[in-house]
Amino acid sequence: MLKLIRGARVYAPQDLGVQDVLLGDQRVLAIAPEINLSAEWVEHVQAEGMLLLPGLVDSLVHIGGGGGEGGFHTRTPQMTLTDATLGGVTTVIGALGTDAVTRTLPDLLAKAHALEAEGITAYCYTGSYQIPVRTLMGNVTDDITLIDKFIGVGEVAIADHRSSQPNAAELARIAADARVAGMLAGKAGIVSIHVGDHPDKLDLLHQVVAESAIPATQYYPTHMNRNSELMQAGLAWAKLGGYLDVTTSTNAQFIAEGEIPAAQALAYYLQQGVPVSQLTMSSDGNASLPVFDPNGQLVGLEVGRVTSLYEAFCEAVQQHDVSIVDALHSVTLSPATILKLPHKGRIAVGADADLVLVEASNLRISKVFAKGREMVSDGQPIVKGTFAT
Structure with a gap:
């Protein structure tokens, strides 16, 4: 599925203001003030009032x-x-x-x-x-x-x-x-x-x-x-x-x-x-x-x-x-x-979808995405290592 992160203030790390960010195929596919996709294969992540940072x-x-x-x-x-x-x-x-x-x-x-x-x-x-x-x-x-x-x-x-x-x-x-x-x-x-x-x-x-x-x-x-x-x-x-x-x-x-x-x-x-x-x-x-x-x-x-x-x-x-x-x-x-890793450390079209969604008031981590996959949700791990309990 594609993921559409909606309404976050994006630091790429430069301040891009409030944007929608579309993720797919492990990459950032689009960044725009408003991206309208309503198909069933698009997962929407509501992020109004939050900050979106690079991993x-x-x-x-x-x-x-x-x-x-x-x-x-x-x-x-x-x-x-x-x-x-x-x-x-x-x-x-x-x-x-x-x-x-x-x-x-x-x-x-x-x-x-x-x-x-x-x-x-x-x-x-x-x-x-x-x-x-x-x-x-x-x-x-x-x-x-x-x-x-x-x-x-x-x-x-x-x-x-x-x-x-x-x-x-x-x-x-x-x-x-x-x-x-x-x-x-x-x-x-x-x-x-x-x-x-x-x-x-x-x-x-x-x-x-x-x-x-x-x-x-x-x-x-x-x-x-x-x-x-x-x-x-x-x-x-x-x-x-x-x-x-x-x-x-x-x-x-x-x-x-x-x-x-x-x-x-x-x-x-x-x-x-x-x-x-x-x-x-x-x-x-x-x-x-x-x-x-x-x-x-x-x-x-x-x-x-x-x-x-x-x-x-x-x-x-x-x-x-x-x-x-x-x-x-x-x-x-x-x-x-x-380190010459051009697809890392930034939020840009074509860059890897490594993203951190945080609360604007206190910078508490809410979600973490690695290559588009959600790893952390509400500050808790939803993907763990192979031998983690």
Whole structure:
């Protein structure tokens, strides 16, 4: 059946005003102030007084689980379908992190295909924190070029005691291989960069850009809200045209130790004149949130939440005076554009029918559609993962 969403105020993410939106064949078929279809094979969704938003694009999720810094029993669980859909997330980019031994690329790829079968869109990064980069086909170029779901490499760790302590030449080679692969396959070929809390901050990225022909836009540093010093370093990176991603999953101890909440960080960067096209938020969902003592010993562990992405969007709008357009841009169109996913992160004719219908007064999620299929209704999941009870 076709679906006709009637009378919602549409943020695409730009404000299109009140529109009717017609969905069919997993895509947006039409957008107009009034679409009149009354056939029995058209399902009408009355949305007067509500807002219609694009499905969120989460550019960093540990869909297969992560962690392990405290031993095998501390490996975090896999992401489930409803972990994403209940937070309006309809596209996820899966990654490995610290653990690329018991967490593997074949398992990551299988999980991405499983999420697709369950109803949302999933892509992956090849590689992990470590250098030399772990791959499926022997090298980064082949992985990105020949494996449909691999759109980049990462998250490669820098400025962190858990990283392989790469040098500029090593990082430049990874970026060059990913860039060429992206050109060959029509993909982003992006290099996702995990930035730790070492005082080096983004020094290595600046060195690589200064010493190679690879532009700053080939790198996608995340966790840029880790502390105020790193946020300040982000301003210099943004002036080179580089992207900045802030992480929405956090905990009270991280904040007490100086982490800036993602919504606040987004507002700050916008106030400093960084274009929203260079700014994104991601959840780091299902990653471990480790707490280390001064000697690098693990003393605590929590789990990142994909739903924190939508919560941060709401917080940016409701508490930090960020416009709905800018806040939404950072979790939809910005990551979709950076990752070269032209059918995602927007409401437009021909785009995938990934949509979130929310109450205008409080931004509470009412319905979520992924590729035209209703996944959430009245804030409750109506499509669950294969093994959900």
